[in-house]
Amino acid sequence: MTTHDDRDKFLHQYGDKLIDQGFGNPYNMSIENKDKLFKQIIKQLIFFRESSEINQFQKGMNEVCQFWDVVVENAQAFKDAFCTSPTPFTKDSFLALCKTTFSEVGSNRRREEQDTQYAWEMFLLDIEEKCVDVCFSELLVFITGADKPPCRGFQQKISIAFYDQEPGVKRNPFSSTCSLQLSLPRNIQDSDILKELMLTALKDSYGF
Structure with a gap:
């Protein structure tokens, strides 16, 4: 002043x-x-x-x-x-916090889930390269309620689960902060579609 x-x-x-x-x-x-x-x-x-x-x-x-x-x-x-020193997230370090639960190998659901998994990893890469208007800490808050991992780590890995989209209904990805779980829609073959859904879910959520 x-x-x-x-x-x-x-x-x-x-x-x-x-x-x-x-x-x-x-x-x-x-x-x-x-x-x-x-x-x-x-x-x-x-x-x-x-x-x-x-x-x-x-x-x-x-x-x-x-x-x-x-x-x-x-x-x-x-x-x-x-004492901890915050380390900036990358796509790979964020993926290291997660564990994806896939359906049985060879099943149609497994193939659809792998398509979504690829789109999910592309979304994380977009965050790392600052191609989207969100950061890893915002994504972590959406999933866990915390903007950074505890100094000794979470009690478990973030669980990536999948759900089926109902015909004619677009349901955004959702999370359970208590159980550290993120649910993604199956059969997303276009990474831009998942990006749009994730951005909507992140921007339209208030608190956790």
Whole structure:
């Protein structure tokens, strides 16, 4: 902020949010004390907002043989369990999270499911190459409710299942976040058709 107009625009957009975060009256802020407010916001968001949860977690860990103290004393050994660095998804890394359930080998359904599987992999490739207006984290939220895998991984692989489209009825792919399952229509021979269905399903879903 360098002008009073900048200040007014900032407070119009963020003033109520700052009050919700526990700041007394940000509307009294002046351009001269903006740096002080900035430091307070950073401290609130990084430390105070999370401190009670962190304290409760540490207390709970120490109730089991003072285990948190053991973690602190051996921080490097426990680093992988508590600290993760997000790795960007690729088509292959997303596929590695999934397990496809096919019908019996040689059956018509198996052939139809393999057609859809190919279209599904092409959709993932489109996401990787940024050819569609969605990202892997949005897709993961649609399937699991989480925008990234837990630090120790999901309890199971994402299950890719299939369903039959009823004649004259277009049903979009759907998911069950509780069971980590994505259901795709069988017999999709054109990858653009599945892309359209997936984009509709993703864009028309609210939350999970």
